[in-house]
Amino acid sequence: MTKQTMTSFSLLAPAKLNLFLHINGRREDGYHELETLFTFLNYGDELTFTLTNTASIEVTGDTQGIPLNDNLIYKAAILLQNHCQISFGVKINLIKILPMGGGVGGGSSDAASTLLALNKLWKCHLSLDELAQLGIKLGADVPVFINGRSALAQGIGEKLVDVELEKKWFCVVHPNEHISTAKIFTHPDLKRDTPKLKGDWQQQTLRNDCESLVKKLCPEVEKTLQWLLKYAPSKMTGTGSCCFAEFATQKEAQLVLENLPNTWSGFIASSVNISPAHTQLNAIH
Numbered sequence: 001m002t003k004q005t006m007t008s009f010s011l012l013a014p015a016k017l018n019l020f021l022h023i024n025g026r027r028e029d030g031y032h033e034l035e036t037l038f039t040f041l042n043y044g045d046e047l048t049f050t051l052t053n054t055a056s057i058e059v060t061g062d063t064q065g066i067p068l069n070d071n072l073i074y075k076a077a078i079l080l081q082n083h084c085q086i087s088f089g090v091k092i093n094l095i096k097i098l099p100m101g102g103g104v105g106g107g108s109s110d111a112a113s114t115l116l117a118l119n120k121l122w123k124c125h126l127s128l129d130e131l132a133q134l135g136i137k138l139g140a141d142v143p144v145f146i147n148g149r150s151a152l153a154q155g156i157g158e159k160l161v162d163v164e165l166e167k168k169w170f171c172v173v174h175p176n177e178h179i180s181t182a183k184i185f186t187h188p189d190l191k192r193d194t195p196k197l198k199g200d201w202q203q204q205t206l207r208n209d210c211e212s213l214v215k216k217l218c219p220e221v222e223k224t225l226q227w228l229l230k231y232a233p234s235k236m237t238g239t240g241s242c243c244f245a246e247f248a249t250q251k252e253a254q255l256v257l258e259n260l261p262n263t264w265s266g267f268i269a270s271s272v273n274i275s276p277a278h279t280q281l282n283a284i285h
């Protein structure tokens with residue numbers, strides 16, 4: 001990691017998991033009303049930001065063939081630069097660790113870490129609420145990464161109530177399938193009629209409403225869930241394709257990962273109540 005200074009520093013863009021995901025209905029604009037529980041993992045992409053004196057925004061590293069104008073990192077930087085009328089620029093280098101289209105929110109997390117970092121680097125002084133309002137223009141998952149606390153979310157995922165969750169270890173498996181979030185949310189067979197939670201969510205039956213449809217469309221996800229089930233209850237995150245199981249210790253999670261069939265990839269990580277991006281950002285003076 002580069003030396004952390006006010007003009008050049010690195011931030012993690014952590015993965016998220018949806019510990020449950022209920023879909024309550026569809027709005028007129030096509031977006032869905034959700035209830036979901038977000039936790040962050042101590043694992044993710046690494047972004048390095050270096051201040052420049054010209055207004056240009058450069059993105060280097062593992063951009064995976066995503067055209068610059070479509071890259072959520074670039075879009076986040078332009079959005080903030082225009083919003084705050086900033087005449088500085090930035091060089092951003094990405095080390096991509098998180099699978100794309102895997103349901104762990106890599107693109108949204110990259111965008112959120114970019115907004116958080118540039119708010120500091122360019123001295124924009126926007127509040128987290130203001131950054132989240134900008135962030136939602138880039139994706140429904142961006143606000144939770146800006147807020148940086150494990151949270152119960154409603155609305156399209158932007159109405160957040162912070163929660164404290166017990167630290168767990170997760171084994172996350174990527175079945176090497178890319179699932180388009182838009183494809184799942186526009187599918188006629190998606191379950192979209194789960195009633196809103198009443199009372200304490202911890203006392204209720206919780207699930208991922210996308211899971212049955214994704215299992216049907218993508219048999220590798222079904223296989224992954226079945227495989228994980230040998231060790232612990234298994235779930236899918238977001239609209240897939242990653243699936244996960246939770247454990248009390250690192251050792252238990254590691255043992256599962258060691259048995260992973262080599263057609264899939266995976267990782268283990270612990271959950272954190274505060275996003276590592278926030279912890280790192282607060283340590284930069």
Ligand SMILES: C[C@](O)(CO)[C@H](O)COP(=O)(O)OP(=O)(O)OC[C@H]1O[C@@H](n2ccc(N)nc2=O)[C@H](O)[C@@H]1O
Nearest residue numbers: 030031032108139140141142156157181182185238239
């Ligand atoms: C599935 C989740 O990852 C759960 O955390 C999110 O709801 C998706 O968040 P995201 O990838 O940031 O979503 P966006 O980039 O805003 O939208 C991707 C696609 O999903 C649909 N979408 C997204 C969120 C939502 N509440 N309802 C939707 O119908 C959008 O219409 C769009 O077609």
Ligand SMILES: Nc1ncnc2c1ncn2[C@@H]1O[C@H](COP(=O)(O)OP(=O)(O)OP(=O)(O)O)[C@@H](O)[C@H]1O
Nearest residue numbers: 071072100101102103104105106107108110181238
């Ligand atoms: N910096 C980026 N990193 C990853 N994906 C990006 C980035 N910029 C744009 N994208 C586009 O966004 C799409 C979704 O990426 P992402 O990795 O966030 O999916 P996801 O993990 O399924 O997200 P979610 O759980 O929010 O649905 C990718 O297929 C890619 O085309």
